[in-house]
Amino acid sequence: MIRPELNLLVALDALLAEKSVTKAAEKMGLTQPALSASLARLRRHFNDPLLVREGNSYRLTPLAARLTDPTANALDAAHKVFSSEAVFDPATSTREFQIYGSDYAFATIGSRVSTAVKEVAPSVRFRFMQHTPTIVEDRLDTLRTVDGIVLPHGFTSGLSGVDVYEDEWLCVVAADNEAVGEELTIANLRELPWVFTYQSRSAFTPAARQLQMAGIEPHVDVVVEGFLALPYFVVGTARLGFIQEALAERVTAFGDLRVLKPPFDIVPLTDALWWHPTHDEDPGHQWMREQFRKHGNISGEATNVGG
Template sequence: MARTPMARLELNLLVSLDALLTERSVSKAAERLGLSQPALSASLSRLRVHFDDQILVREGNTYRLTPLAGRLVEQTATALDAARKVFANEAVFDPGTATREFTVYGSDYAFASVGSRVSAAVGGIAPGVRFRFMHHTPPIVESPMTSLRTVDGMLLPHGFASDLPCIDVYDDEWVCLVAADNTAVGDRLTMDNLRELPWVFTYQSRSAFTPAGRQLQMIGVEPHIDAVVEGFLALPYFLVGTNRIGMVQAELADRITAKGDVRAMRPPFDVVRLAGALWWHPMHTDDPAHIWMRQQFLRFGRRPA
């Protein structure tokens, strides 16, 4: 069946499709959008013709999504979010009256440090502006130019992205963590400890790693890795009650060690400092709203001295 040309499709159909896929009910979707049920049924009929698929199939008193509709759920939400961002653009950005959402990729460390500071400060400057912080994944980091087309930025250390605009917004140092009752470690860590004791690593793949973890191997230490955690805040839970070693940023270590069941220790080698930036797609460079957002990261992102 020939598909409806894109020029004849309406943005309202995308809105209707998103509501139908979310609610899985014509009546509930109509109520959500403030439309009559016949009006939304007409939109569903057009969608069924376009996709040559039923989209929703009745099962008793409920509806289920067809396999195609299941695949459309995330794509539709992403497309609708992108459309909203297109129409949210303004020639002049007024933070006092703006109602814009900025989406930023990063790690839990970046959110707990840089992100939380920027969000708290912006709340008092631009009450209608909010941030959505989303965890990056290896595929996102591997293709930053593509990934950054649909978001406003990514908080990421140097060494992962290139040929993209960025501003430096944080720097930190690495410290080692061990359980407070880890008797295999004395008052200070030794190189033998690093070689002999098991480790918990944060990220461990071709595109997802920490510079400090790579440096260990560069100085001749091949760590025995007991577990890999996709984040930094969960790491101490993998140390308590074991003789394992982990490594996190100093800013997180201050909070993690507050309970007293984990202690922070200086590494027995000179660890490269962590330098991170806010990266964005070049298409955002001249956007007044994006320029304002970047200024907030520059102003509030760094840890107070």
């Protein structure tokens, strides 16, 4: 066994990403013999070749393939440790904030924040990453290594959070859908097919859940993992779909879709930025979440909400 060293973790990450000693050495600015020596040490440590020649190239061994994501995550965590600052100055910081969420969250609050902070924090960067049901289910572990996740209420526990964005739910229908008049009816909701965004035990929209709570069992034709693609599955069909009011203007811009109010009351959507409690006292994180609160569309002072 070798004593773990950060430089070996960097070498392992480059080798797994490039699948080539030559390319990994170029990426790291090292000579090929130097990286070959690191690879030899890693092979002894894992008792596995990691890279195996296959014709004129190399492939990862099964162990190496399993190490790819944990290595990248461990390296990212190490970078976060060594880039931590006792005092955060947005004007000079080069920090990257990593946020999970839906494409809707990125198109609304994410775009607002990233645009608004450029004058005061020109070198701060945001990385917005699409969440998955697994990420939502494993949120406590996931949020140890990233800065936050934008989700509505009802999905989180054990996290700190602040409300950042409110919106109304509307229904989207094809402009040529003759089954729907100027107003939607309960019969439309029961009889017409639907496009749902997400559809699992841990991933669903509050609107879809309220539809079922109202005693309507929808016939779901299509499930799509995002909101921005949903209109494409409605155009030219008899399908219905739920969409947020903030997206309505762009959805109807080409004239092939209509948005209508649902024929029953739906509780408005409230998105919150959630983070792991270990970030509570981080000055840079405090600045970041204040930007989400400040540039959201919810007025009032910052208020943490329990999970």
